[in-house]
Amino acid sequence: MKKPFVGLNRYQIGWPPLGWAYLYLDFGLLKNMSHQEALTKLEAMGYEPSLRLKQTADGIIPCALLKVVELDDPTSPDSPFEDIIEMLQIAFDGAVRSPSGRPKGYLRNIGLDPENLPAIAEEELEPVG
Structure with missing residues (x-):
C-alpha cells in the first residue's frame, strides 16, 4: 500500500511527492519528555503542530506535523529546513524528521531505491541537514 502525501489526507504522514518536503516530530522517538510536554514546547517555539499518524510495520505512531514546503529545486541536496x-x-x-520528495535519479545517486520508499520511510531515515 502506497503512503499518501500529507496534503491529501489530513490524518496521515506519508512520503512527500516530488518537489515537496515536510518537517515533523515523531512522538515514538521522544526521550525524556511526554507528548504533552513536546507539544507545549513546540507551541512555545512558535509552531502550530498538527497531529498526524504514521503507519509503520510495527503499528501506528503519532506525529506532530510542523511545516510543509514546496522545494525550490527538487534536485538540490540542500534541506529546506537546514537553518x-x-x-x-x-x-x-533526535525525534524530528524532514523527508523530501526527490526525483528518482537523485534518490538513486544517494543510494536509495525509489521503488522501495515506503519501506525506507519505515526504517526511519536520518533527517536531512
Missing part, C-alpha cells in the same frame, strides 16, 4: 533542523534535533533528542 532550524539542528536546533530542533537538539531540543527533541
Whole structure:
C-alpha cells in the first residue's frame, strides 16, 4: 500500500511527492519528555503542530506535523529546513524528521531505491541537514 502525501489526507504522514518536503516530530522517538510536554514546547517555539499518524510495520505512531514546503529545486541536496533542523534535533533528542520528495535519479545517486520508499520511510531515515 502506497503512503499518501500529507496534503491529501489530513490524518496521515506519508512520503512527500516530488518537489515537496515536510518537517515533523515523531512522538515514538521522544526521550525524556511526554507528548504533552513536546507539544507545549513546540507551541512555545512558535509552531502550530498538527497531529498526524504514521503507519509503520510495527503499528501506528503519532506525529506532530510542523511545516510543509514546496522545494525550490527538487534536485538540490540542500534541506529546506537546514537553518532550524539542528536546533530542533537538539531540543527533541533526535525525534524530528524532514523527508523530501526527490526525483528518482537523485534518490538513486544517494543510494536509495525509489521503488522501495515506503519501506525506507519505515526504517526511519536520518533527517536531512
